[in-house]
Amino acid sequence: MSRRLISTGSPFERQAGYSRAVVAGNWCFVSGTTGYDYKAMTMPDTAGDQAQAAFETIAAALAEAGFSMEDVVRVRYLVTDAGMADDVFAVSGRWLGEIRPAATLEVTGLLKPEMKVEIEATAYRP
Numbered sequence: 001m002s003r004r005l006i007s008t009g010s011p012f013e014r015q016a017g018y019s020r021a022v023v024a025g026n027w028c029f030v031s032g033t034t035g036y037d038y039k040a041m042t043m044p045d046t047a048g049d050q051a052q053a054a055f056e057t058i059a060a061a062l063a064e065a066g067f068s069m070e071d072v073v074r075v076r077y078l079v080t081d082a083g084m085a086d087d088v089f090a091v092s093g094r095w096l097g098e099i100r101p102a103a104t105l106e107v108t109g110l111l112k113p114e115m116k117v118e119i120e121a122t123a124y125r126p
Contacts, residue, residue, distance in 0.1 A: 001025040008038065008057065016030035021061040028067045032078065033057045034115050043114045047084035050117040051091040058121050059095075070099055070116040077105040078118040088117055107122050 006021035006028075007013055014018065021030040035050020036043050036090060044050050059069055074075055075096065077088055085105055092103075101121075 004065070006061050008061070011112050020057070021065055023065045023067075026125050028062060028065045028071070028125070030058050030121040030123070031077075032118040032120040033061075034110065034118050035126065046071055046087065047079065047081075047116040048087035048091050050115070051088045051119065054117060054119045055091065055095045058119065062121075062123055065123075067123045067125055069095060071125045072096065072099055072101045072121050073124045074102045074122040075104075076120045077103065078108050078110065080108070080116050082107045084116055092119075 001024055004023040004041075005019040006023065008020045010020075020033070021028055033054045034043075035053040036057075037049075037053040044053055062068060062071065075092070077085075077092070079085060079088060086104075089099055110116070
């Protein structure tokens, strides 16, 4: 089975020893993606804006890997406060509403205090 690494170019990927995404055969595994906005080079303030930025990064990684959001079969949401779920789901509904992958939401701490949301995705292309 072939294996290909996808990078956003972040030096943290090499430092921490991970890839933004890994393509293994017909699968693409996208690492947990925080809401960092790479266009503005900032971390948005709200959970909804962070979820939007995370999905933009995920979609770009999938596209580079030859996949699309329509190929997503599983997502995992990490939020720092359960009260943020509705804001995150409003965004995920716009991105995944008709795709309807299997999903899990966990309330947990994240690496930095300004991080409110982290999203990981798995895609499959038959």
